[in-house]
Amino acid sequence: xxxxxxxxxxxxxxxxxxxxxxxxxxxxxxxxxxxxxxxxxxxxxxxxxxxxxxxxxxxxxxxxxxxxxxxxxxxxxxxxxxxxxxxxxxxxxxxxxxxxxxxxxxxxxxxxxxxxxxxxxxxxxxx
Amino acid sequence: xxxxxxxxxxxxxxxxxxxxxxxxxxxxxxxxxxxxxxxxxxxxxxxxxxxxxxxxxxxxxxxxxxxxxxxxxxxxxxxxxxxxxxxxxxxxxxxxxxxxxxxxxxxxxxxxxxxxxxxxxxxxxxxxxxxxxxxxxxxxxxxxxxxxxxxxxxxxxxxxxxxxxxxxxxxxxxxxxxxxxxxxxxxxxxxxxxxxxxxxxxxxxxxxxxxxxxxxxxxxxxxxxxxxxxxxxxxxxxxxxxxxxxxxxxxxxxxxxxxxxxxxxxxxxxxxxxxxxxxxxxxxxxxxxxxxxxx
Numbered sequence: 001x002x003x004x005x006x007x008x009x010x011x012x013x014x015x016x017x018x019x020x021x022x023x024x025x026x027x028x029x030x031x032x033x034x035x036x037x038x039x040x041x042x043x044x045x046x047x048x049x050x051x052x053x054x055x056x057x058x059x060x061x062x063x064x065x066x067x068x069x070x071x072x073x074x075x076x077x078x079x080x081x082x083x084x085x086x087x088x089x090x091x092x093x094x095x096x097x098x099x100x101x102x103x104x105x106x107x108x109x110x111x112x113x114x115x116x117x118x119x120x121x122x123x124x125x126x127x
Numbered sequence: 128x129x130x131x132x133x134x135x136x137x138x139x140x141x142x143x144x145x146x147x148x149x150x151x152x153x154x155x156x157x158x159x160x161x162x163x164x165x166x167x168x169x170x171x172x173x174x175x176x177x178x179x180x181x182x183x184x185x186x187x188x189x190x191x192x193x194x195x196x197x198x199x200x201x202x203x204x205x206x207x208x209x210x211x212x213x214x215x216x217x218x219x220x221x222x223x224x225x226x227x228x229x230x231x232x233x234x235x236x237x238x239x240x241x242x243x244x245x246x247x248x249x250x251x252x253x254x255x256x257x258x259x260x261x262x263x264x265x266x267x268x269x270x271x272x273x274x275x276x277x278x279x280x281x282x283x284x285x286x287x288x289x290x291x292x293x294x295x296x297x298x299x300x301x302x303x304x305x306x307x308x309x310x311x312x313x314x315x316x317x318x319x320x321x322x323x324x325x326x327x328x329x330x331x332x333x334x335x336x337x338x339x340x341x342x343x344x345x346x347x348x349x350x351x352x353x354x355x356x357x358x359x360x361x362x363x364x365x366x367x368x369x370x371x372x373x374x375x376x377x378x379x380x381x382x383x384x385x386x387x388x389x390x391x392x393x394x395x396x397x398x399x400x401x402x403x404x405x406x407x408x409x410x411x412x413x414x415x416x417x418x419x420x421x422x
Contacts, residue, residue: 009341010321037303044295045321046159047303049341099393 010045014053022062022073023081033063033071129192131156131276131308132177137186139172139332146172147183148332154310159302159322161340162312163408164329170312171210173329174280177310178207190276203231205276208269210284212261219256219264220249223271230272237301238271244293258285266294270301280312291315295322316405326404330412345401347410348384351377352397360395367410379410 008016021027034042039050054071057063062077101111132154139147147169154160162170175181176188179195179202188194195201214222223242227233242249245263253261262284269277283291299322302309313319326343328336336343347367350360354376361378368379379402384392392399402410 009344011341037300040299040303041296043321044299046324046340047299048158048324049321052341096393103396 010043010049011052011056014039014043014045014050015056018053018057019062019081022077023085025078027073029073029075029077031073032069033073035070128156129189130154131191132310133187133189134173134177135187137173137176137183137188139169139176139181140184145332147176150186150329150332150334152327152334152337154308154325156308157306158324159309159311160325160327161316161319161323162310162327162329163314163316165314165412168329169332170329171280172332174207174278174310174312178202178205178278180207203229204274205278206230206269206272206274207278208265208280208282210262210281211258212265214253214261214264217253218250219247219253222253222264223249223267226268226272230274232273232275234271234273237273238267241267241270241297244297245290259283259287259290260285262286263290266297270297273301273305273307276308276310278310278312281314282311283315291318295319298322316408317403320404328408328411336408336411340404343404343407345383346381347379347402347407348382349377349379349400349402350392350397351375351400352395356395356397360392360397367413 018027018033022029027033033054036047036051036054039045039053040047043050054063058065058071060080062074062081063071064074066072098111106114130153132152134153135151137147137150138145150169150173162173164170172181176183177190177195179197182196190201191204193201195205217225219242223238227235227238245260245267247256247260247263247267253264256264262282263286266279266282269279269282283294286294295318298309298311301307311319311323320340323340326336326338326340327334350357352375354371354374357376357378361380364380366378366380370377382401384399389399
């Protein structure tokens with residue numbers, strides 16, 4: 001079971017983990033996502049909290065409600081989430097990496113070549 | 128909508144000692160509320176007053192919109208599971224049957240299922256059960272009653288970690304399938320933190336915190352790193368707690384920290400760690416204590 005951390009509100013974490021699964025393609029567009037009660041039981045959290053997380057994604061248009069059946073991944077959800085995350089990429093990943101590099105005295109060129117090596121090592125697996 | 132419980136200016140004094148001191152709070156319908164606090168904070172007294180077992184010295188109390196004391200119409204809509212509940216000299220099965228007569232929404236199938244889950248011998252006398260098993264009998268009754276208002280007061284004396292987890296899982300499943308209002312009094316805060324929608328913290332008979340659980344997460348952070356950097360970071364901020372060892376230091380500051388503050392912490396090579404609910408409540412109790420001393 002993925003661990004939940006302390007600081008972020010639980011419903012945000014629930015939304016993020018569902019979003020992760022959609023970005024990875026584990027939850028394909030048009031498939032049903034777990035219900036509030038299923039999420040509550042799985043993560044051992046309050047059902048109202050799980051519902052809040054789901055509603056966040058409904059508000060973003062990532063999930064859609066089909067009356068009487070449940071929640072489904074909306075068409076275009078994967079691309080929408082990837083676009084949102086691309087916007088946050090620099091702030092969430094590049095900025096801390098650059099900060100740590102400068103702390104360790106790794107200059108810009110070295111950093112760039114490190115990134116290039118890593119992408120090469122990972123071969124075709126990097127996207 | 129009428130809140131399930133509303134309490135205003137409630138006090139209970141024993142002699143000169145105030146067990147509850149001007150307590151005001153509401154519990155909304157269909158929520159799971161944690162009533163938290165140290166032993167002697169007044170949790171049990173408050174629950175006993177809510178369930179009509181005791182009278183307040185002062186203040187107003189409404190449960191389902193009416194005073195609960197000696198009010199059968201209100202009392203039948205709630206179930207109170209107490210720590211170390213005393214039972215008559217019954218066998219387990221008799222206690223369950225007696226409960227089934229009292230609670231109008233009683234679910235017999237659920238009761239049977241829970242008895243099996245907790246491995247309770249229905250033919251054994253309650254007096255001859257272990258503490259943990261006696262606690263489990265209370266939990267079975269509390270859940271199977273399916274009362275609109277369910278109050279658990281430290282319901283798991285003697286229950287091991289596996290049985291407590293079973294209780295939490297069944298409680299969640301029940302709340303999901305049959306929504307109702309739950310008040311759970313406990314000092315095992317970290318175990319129940321994720322189950323709660325709302326948190327009330329009592330300390331020395333007073334409410335020191337009353338907030339949605341979501342808002343409480345991340346309300347305080349531990350900042351740690353080089354002592355000089357920590358001091359620079361906390362300058363001008365309220366500090367709840369400080370620790371120092373050699374050139375390292377940590378400080379607890381109220382949050383949430385905005386992006387600028389987080390970037391600043393990174394620039395100072397400080398690590399930021401949110402406080403767990405349990406740690407947070409320890410500090411909140413401590414602050415209430417200091418305020419009382421300085422007042």
